[in-house]
Amino acid sequence: MTPQTLSDDERWQIAMAKDRRFDGAFVTGVHSTGIYCRPSCPARAPLRKNVRFYLDASAAEAAGLRACKRCSPNTQSAEEACVMAAIAAIRADGRMTLDQLADLTGYSPTHFQRLFKRTVGLSPAAFARALREEKAREALEGGANVTDALYQAGYSAPSRFYEDTKGRLGMQASDWCDGGKGVRIHWSVIDTSLGAMLVAATDKGVCCLSFNEAEEELRARFPKAGLVQAGEQFKALFKRVTAIVEDPTLDSANIPLDVKGTAFQQRCWEALRRIPAGETRSYGEQAAMLGNPKASRAVGSANGANNIAVLIPCHRVVQADGSIGGYAYGPEIKAELLKREGEG
The missing domain is CATH 1.10.10.10 (Winged helix-like DNA-binding domain superfamily/Winged helix DNA-binding domain)
Structure with missing residues (x-):
């Protein structure tokens, strides 16, 4: 999915959900107030009839709108840039520790953990677990051998997969492979x-x-x-x-x-x-x-x-x-x- 393929109805739904994951994908122009915002802007929702969507800040400003002072849609903060860098690092190597991610971004581990969770909604460790679990389950659904699927997804041992999903998803890996x-x-x-x-x-x-x-x-x-x-x-x-x-x-x-x-x-x-x-x-x-x-x-x-x-x-x-x-x-x-x- 790319920003260009989103319909205006889909952009509106994202803005109503205040979904941070789409910040940077487009901006929301509110023509009754003359401002434009991030999709995640915490301000009160405008009327749909007053809203138009733009691909970026430049397009919104060309239409005569000014940036919202509350969500600053025309800038990416240093904190946001660090979170995006950390997400890329976790996707590349799901075994990175909190200390390693903090070193990468220049923040203390405690501050980085708080920042990451506020932005993404999950801690770095929970985000990494979710990625591993999804990779494992997709491989298992495709008929892969249980042990091969779990190791390829980044688990150090099958017991780690069972522990991650214990009490939440119920079915174990072998159940997925054999219906x-x-x-x-x-x-x-x-x-x-x-x-x-x-x-x-x-x-x-x-x-x-x-x-x-x-x-x-x-x-x-x-x-x-x-x-x-x-x-x-x-x-x-x-x-x-x-x-x-x-x-x-x-x-x-x-x-x-x-x-x-x-x-x-x-x-x-x-x-x-x-x-x-x-x-x-x-x-x-x-x-x-x-x-x-x-x-x-x-x-x-x-x-x-x-x-x-x-x-x-x-x-x-x-x-x-x-x-x-x-x-x-x-x-x-x-x-x-x-x-x-x-x-x-």
Whole structure:
């Protein structure tokens, strides 16, 4: 993706998300005030009708606009330049330590860590882990040998990959290569006010939540897994899940999940979980959250591949015009979930 390929609608979505990753890709011209800003400018959002977008500061100034004093879109600070240099260094060598990155940029380790996290949203170590994990998962999805994929991605040992993803993604590397073969899934169908709810879990967490489905559909989702009726040990977990379905404003962050998907799907699902109850996003806005506003169609496909309704709230994504859009279990259930959250 290049700045020239972004549409104005995509630029607007980026500006509304105040996404720092697109600073330098374009500037936002506000003709009612006569200023232009970075996409991440913290000032209050202008009316869309007053906004035009320009590729750079020179183009905006040629149109008679002046630089915003709050976000200084016509300059790159020394701090920003250092962060960009550090990102390039991490991409080239994901094993660089915080001290090495600080030496590269000329800041103390403590100050650089704070600066990097403020700009990128992750610490340098978390950013490096995310890059390694994504490389490993893409290689595994492509059928690479587990050990080869992990070493090529920069892990010093397979145990480091398992430790990085422990408690968050659930499925281990070998599961990715063999479609979950050997995984034991415990399931039950529970009556709810939204209809029959199928909920299933491994020992690591919930792997499926759907409506008006039974064992046959579950087996189609996990053809290589062993399916068993849930016993007493899953009663408390399934009770908590049912409570959240009945009241989706309840916090679901403490419900363990065991999910399997491509690296892109994982990012989409994590973005869904960041949408607060009572709010919605369009597919384009969700794509902008991922740093790729042109990927709205791919985002829709990833949302459709979500096996865990409500807990991974794909019902909070609607059409750009505000209409409810599609839902795997029918628009009526989607509308009711949004209504219960105060958004319908």
